[in-house]
Amino acid sequence: MFKYFDHKVIKTALASFLSYYLADYFGIKYGLTASIIAIISIQATKSDSIKITIERFFAVILGMSLFILLSSFLGYHYITLGIFILLFMPLCIKFRIVQGFLVTTVLATHILSEKSISLDFLLNEFYVLILGLSVGNILNLYMPTNSKTIDLIKMKVDLILKQILSDISESLKCSCVSVNEDKNFKSLKATIEEGRKFSLLDYDNSLFDKCNENLNFFSMRRRQYRILTRMRTCFKRLYIT
The missing domain is CATH 1.20.58 (Methane Monooxygenase Hydroxylase; Chain G, domain 1)
Structure with a gap:
């Protein structure tokens, strides 16, 4: 069993713990989401990690803007989330930012939970994203040489x-x-x-x-x-x- 405890497993566990702990320490809501973002930011190579981070960042900006626009017209209902996914997924494919689809959708569900949008809430979502991406990428800087x-x-x-x-x-x-x-x-x-x-x-x-x-x-x-x-x-x- 211990042969499966390679550097990626250890980094994934550490990323999950650190991001959740830091979110709690700094009073950031939805720390579990930051933990998930950190986990999926652990990639096989440093280049992949940076490339996917950039994709997710732009996907979140595009997706959250779209969801805020839709929710302002349709309200904070589950049907809004369905229409958002229907529109957002083709955009991700078109602009080649598919890696950011899942993260953006999770962040969009926070708006449904809050049923309101404020500057403080948007800043909190930004902190969640940055925290998860930062922890994942910092830990991914360690790669054993072959x-x-x-x-x-x-x-x-x-x-x-x-x-x-x-x-x-x-x-x-x-x-x-x-x-x-x-x-x-x-x-x-x-x-x-x-x-x-x-x-x-x-x-x-x-x-x-x-x-x-x-x-x-x-x-x-x-x-x-x-x-x-x-x-x-x-x-x-x-x-x-």
Whole structure:
């Protein structure tokens, strides 16, 4: 069970606690909503977290403006929420801010609960949003590096490549195919994709000093894999008399 307690689980639990505690400490209503916003702000990479935060911020501005407009004409009824969702969801899709749909809808239900809109209430909703997003993003700044894992994968890729080339050499000499040929090619492809996945994670987690050295390495190995695949087909037609 303890193997599942990775950094993301710990950050999610901490984000939930901190945002709810801070909301209570500063007297912000609907602290549970701030806690939920913080939880869903914990993403796989720093880049994803910042991108989704921006989406949610603009979605809330658009959505709350729309809901306030609708409620001023239709009143604070459940039918207003239904019409709001009917109009707001297509807008989120159109402007590519779908990640902010759920947060905005939850904030809109607060207006239904209050059945009134005031400056203090709007400020409170703003504090709820900012608190949840801030706690989530601050905790998400910690991301463990995958450099050791990537180095091990690089070594594994090169060893498989070496074995494949050695097998090709033997095949030309003795006109026979290695029994591990298919296994080695499948293993090479899977290992390259695994390394590329970890390299992408590291790249997305570097906000300022981005280095694509590892991505370039696995892109090069991808090209070499495709060349070897073509060579494999050609060698079937070669022989030495």
